[in-house]
Structures are given as C-alpha cells and as structure tokens.
Amino acid sequence: MKKNRLYSIIAFALLTLTTATAQTFVTAPPAGAAPGAARPSFRFPPRVISPEVHADQTVTFRYMAPNATKVELTAQFLKKNIALTKGEDGIWSVTTGKVKPDIYPYNFIVDGISVADPNNVDIFPNERFKGSLLDVKGKTPSVQDLQDVPHGKVTYVFYNSKNLDLVRPMLIYTPPGYTEDTQKEYPVLYLIHGMTDTQETWYKVGRMNYILDNLIAQGKAEPMIVVMPYANPFPALMKKNPATQMDLMGTKMFTDELLKEIIPYVEKNYRAKEGRDNRAIAGFSLGGRQTLGAGLSNPDKFAYVCPMAPAVFPQGLDQDFKETYASAEQLRTLKLLWIGCGKDDSLYAGAKALAKKLGTEKVKCETFYSSGGHTWMNCRLFLTTIAPKLFK
C-alpha cells in the first residue's frame, strides 16, 4: 500500500516535470531537506521556476510563501525594492522591466527577512549573507558568458600553511592548453576578493574563468594562471594573530601569507614563470588594499599592480606611502600600475586621491573610472579591462 503510493506519486511527479510552469511537485524528499517539513508526508516544495529570464530581457521572479504577508525583491539592477504579488497557489511573483544584460546579486525580502532564491543554484559565496545571482544574457554572448571556446579549468586546492599553522583553501585557474602541453610555462595573476567574500567569489560571481577563456580565445589576453587565495584575515587568520589597529585590515598578514606560502606553493606545483615580470596582483575593495599593500611594498616581486576600488582613504595615504610602500624610485620601475573605480563608489575619492598622490611622486599610473558603484558588475569590467594589459 505505502510502497504503491510512493511509486505512484513519484511517477506523477515525473509527469508534472515535463511542463515548465510553476506547479506542485510531490515525491520523496531530497536528502538535504530538513526533516521537519519534508519527511513525514513526502511533500516536496512546489516546483517554482525562478528567476525566469524572458526573450525580451524582462525577468520573472517567483517565491513560494503561502503564509507571508509581504514579499519584495531587492536586486542590484533596481534602484529600490519592488513588491511581488501573491497568486492563488501561494506563489508570489513579479516581472521586471527590461534588464541590461549582466549578472546581478538579488534577494527576496519575505516579511522583512532576507532570503536567497531557493530555486536558483547560483549563489554568491560570502561569509555574511546569502544572495542569489541573476544572469541576463544579451543577444550576442558577452566576454563574461560561457561560450564554445577552449575552456580553462578552475581547481580547488588546499595547502598547508606553516606561516599560519592552518590548512588554507585556494582556487587556481589554468588556461586552455595547460594540460595538453606539459612543458609550457605561464605568467601568474594573483586575484584577491573583497571583504567578507571568499576564495570562490572571483570564480562564482566574477566569472574570471569565462572572461579569461574568451579573452584568450580572441587573442586579447596572454594565457595565464590565475590564483585566488582566501585572503580574508577574518575570521580564520584572526584566531592565530589578531590584527592591530596599525595593521589596518590585515594587509601585512596577507602579504606575509602571499610571499611565504602562496607564491612558493604555486611556483612549485604549477608551471609558473618566475620573476617580477611574470607576476601580477589585482584585487577588489579590501582586496584592492591588499593588492596595494603587497604590490607596492614589493615592486621587485610584482611588475603589474591593479587595485580595483581599493579600500584606501584620502586621509590615510601619506601614512600608507610612508610606512608600507616602497620608494617612489622603486615604484617607477613597475610595468603597470592601474587603478579602477566606479564613479558612484564610496571609495572613489580614495582612488582619485591615490592617483593624485602617485602623480605627485612621479609614479606613472593608469586610471579607469567606470559608471556604477561598488559592485561585482564593475569587478568583471575591471578584470576584462586589465587582463589584456598584463604580461605584454
């Protein structure tokens, strides 16, 4: 009896799956579902399609919440939150206007509670929030889209850091052809995430692999290895060696880890070209500050230094230059010092002040001021902009 019933509802569920509209899907619970709701009755949350990007670039968002009183959408393509409307089936929905092709973080706000979209597997890796990612594609593929070109590989590695007495995670991108040609050596870009991001954020949100695959396929960027460490000194580094007020944001801790552990690991385990001309460092936000801290204090080790919306402030620059960075004479030897920032970014003033200070010191730097704010839409644009300038 019970078995027959289970078999029947699974068969029913499979039939219902052949239509693509929102509907009830009843079967055995998935193994990850918590026991309370799903187990006793074999009820599975209804099949809800969200987000659904339409051909005209409008997007429908749906969220199942029969008992909620208010559901809103907050998203980085919106200037303010918009309300979803409840349907008779308990599914709230809203269809937006046309959305400019890009990848945007979003959340539902359900009776004041921020919720990632349960039906979207693309999630923003972060230590402090769970956000979902909307990917709106244009009529022609962009540099950040998966295209039918040779693909590099992103590898999750662990290394035993003696410096920190911790096993640390790291992602490493190897370009197309790396596996096939077992002799060729490559230059290396060290690419750092922002505060509360993780080692996965440049991959999962920054789409650095698609960007590099496409630029390499177009002949615009040199094939390179890209190393994405877990650069956040909070919380894991904190346990070992609390930052002091002077050592703002753990920049020195990260520089130590990079020079003592990460670069030696990469140059031992990967076919990485050595020497400053084959090393670039770039990073976003706090990672931009770390980029400056590691790069500008070690111009003998990095010839390319590219902070993106770095967490530097007009008031702190004299101190940074005096206490952290190499001499202006040494900085003048860099092959590329590039500063990117969005004009609506709260850190724009710092970026401009940094460029001005470098000018005063007669250190050449390129600036790239885009529209928009402190976003990963800008991060992808920054990476797309710098990658063709590296190792040329």
Place this chain on the structure above:
Amino acid sequence: MKKNRLYSIIAFALLTLTTATAQTFVTAPPAGAAPGAARPSFRFPPRVISPEVHADQTVTFRYMAPNATKVELTAQFLKKNIALTKGEDGIWSVTTGKVKPDIYPYNFIVDGISVADPNNVDIFPNERFKGSLLDVKGKTPSVQDLQDVPHGKVTYVFYNSKNLDLVRPMLIYTPPGYTEDTQKEYPVLYLIHGMTDTQETWYKVGRMNYILDNLIAQGKAEPMIVVMPYANPFPALMKKNPATQMDLMGTKMFTDELLKEIIPYVEKNYRAKEGRDNRAIAGFSLGGRQTLGAGLSNPDKFAYVCPMAPAVFPQGLDQDFKETYASAEQLRTLKLLWIGCGKDDSLYAGAKALAKKLGTEKVKCETFYSSGGHTWMNCRLFLTTIAPKLFK
C-alpha cells in the same frame, strides 16, 4: 566631512572585529549586498557567529531578526524543530545538546520561511532549496575531515556535449601525486548525485575529496580519479529531449551522455586507465537508479557497480531487468555489485527487493544496510565503505 565619517566607522569596525562575540559591525557595504538595506546608511548586518561548535560538541545557532515573532531550527541531527530565543540585541539563539560528530544540513525557519544561515559559508548545493551545513568534529579527526595528509585536487571543468548540444559542467578529483608523476595512470570512479542535487554536491556535502585523501593516505583505497558529472536530466536536459513515462527519471538519457561524452572526455583529457576493470560507477538516490541503469546495462564497460539508496521500487524491478539491464549471465561477470541503504530510508524496501531479485538471478551482490535514512551522512558512509573495495 563625509569622508572622515566613512574612515572613522571603518576604523571602528576593524576594532570591533578583534573580539569574537556577536556584535554590530558597521562599515562600507560588501559588494554583494543588495542596495535597499545596506547602501544608503553604510549599515552592515551585525556580526553574528553561527554556528558555534563548542568543545563539548554542543552547538549554538544564532540568527539576527529583530522583527521576527518566531525562529526555529530544523536540522538533520534533530528529531523535531527546536525554538530559538530572542535576545535584547535582536539576535535569536539556541544551544543544542551534544551533537554526534558529523556534517548535517540545517535551516532556520523564520516566521515560517526557510532560510539558510547567512553567517555560514558552507551551503548545500541544490536546485530546489538553500540549506546550510553544520560540521561537528570529534576529538580525533574522522575520515571525512580535512587532515594534514597529501591532498588531491577537485577541478571544475566544462565540456561541450555534442550529444546534448549543451556545454555541461563536471567536477573531477585527481588524487595526491597526480600532478607530480606525469606518467602514472589511474582507474576512474564515476560518482553521481541525487535528485535536485548538482555536480557540486558530492564535493561540498559528500566531502569525497577528504574521504579519498584520507583513505589513500592510510593505504586503504587505491589512488583513483573521481568524476562527478551534472547528472540531473531536469531542467537542462529536459529542454533538449523531454523524458517519457517509460524512460523514468531520464536514466537512459544520462547513460547516453555518460558513454558518448563523459567517459570519452575523461579518457582523452586525464591519465585514466581504460577498460571495464578500471571503471566503477556509484550514485545516490536518483543517481543510484542511474548507476544501475548505466552499470547493469553495460557490464562490459563497468566492473564495479555501487548504487546507494537507489530510487528503485519493488513493483518496477521486473520491468527494469527485462527492459534495461544486461542478461544475468553478463551481470555475473561483475567484480563488485554493491547495494547500500539506510534502514530508515523510504527506499529500503526497493534496495532489499533488488538484492533479492539479484539473488534469484544468481548474480552475486553485497549489501550494506546502515542505520539512518535518506541522508548525506549515509552517503559519506557509503563512499567510505566502497572506496576500499574498488580496483583491487
């Protein structure tokens, strides 16, 4: 004025970070935060530590929700949901009793809404829900813990499937030493996730890399490559070739993809030993059904077939054997046919019926019936159990 204020609050935020208790953390918003709440006032969600595993294996869960009226914890180590209590700071919390060391999915239920833990980066990859993962370690490291042993690497690859006319993602584990010894070839385990899971689930939840690293270091398992395809025919496969009622759960579609695309890709791009004695297939739930479908219909291609809590049913077995699987004579040539299932799993009856049917057909099979249900706690146990039996 504004710049000074920003600088001050960031400096303040860094100071507050040096203590590890739950507290308010005010700084520039992270880039992924949606604009509505975080941007205008530079308010960042308070720093909440959750989950906090104590030395005595009790666990404190915390969730910030000043306006919620009820917050519960649902978790796979609990028999029923437990209530969190609201503190004066708007942070709800509960401390559990002692939890048996393992990795458990959990969620908060906030006024009836299921929410992943915003402060936990470990999330369960799934197409239909967002769950968080609690990792309780015992006094001595277990086989599923990251230990100080040589580490294999997990690589995210994309392959262009002509069979499906889609670019498909796949994860590939290469064992320790794979990179260093560029001549050695390895056998391959094809490892399939469950319904609504993704190609990431065996890695992020199943911790297959830690299990293999540790078993290999102990000399218990042969070094092997492990291939984790995206085996779910819904939704991507559906778009191309809708399953029919007869082709329950897309088993045949997946078998086609495995034989036409995945195995050739792996054997071309990796140092994979060829031939049936060097190929194993294992999978959980729907992936267990796919394991049976691909493995038992192709005993010339796989000598090791290990379904875990497979989605098979007593009523459907005769049809499966008649229409899908190879002859009993051919199945008797398998080196290992192993069936695992939890005794509390709703699919236990199917597993037992399958073993009985194989006995009737005089096909040797090993069974492994554990306690517990249809969970990833059992999946890790199954993998730990079968890995030492493969390629010996």
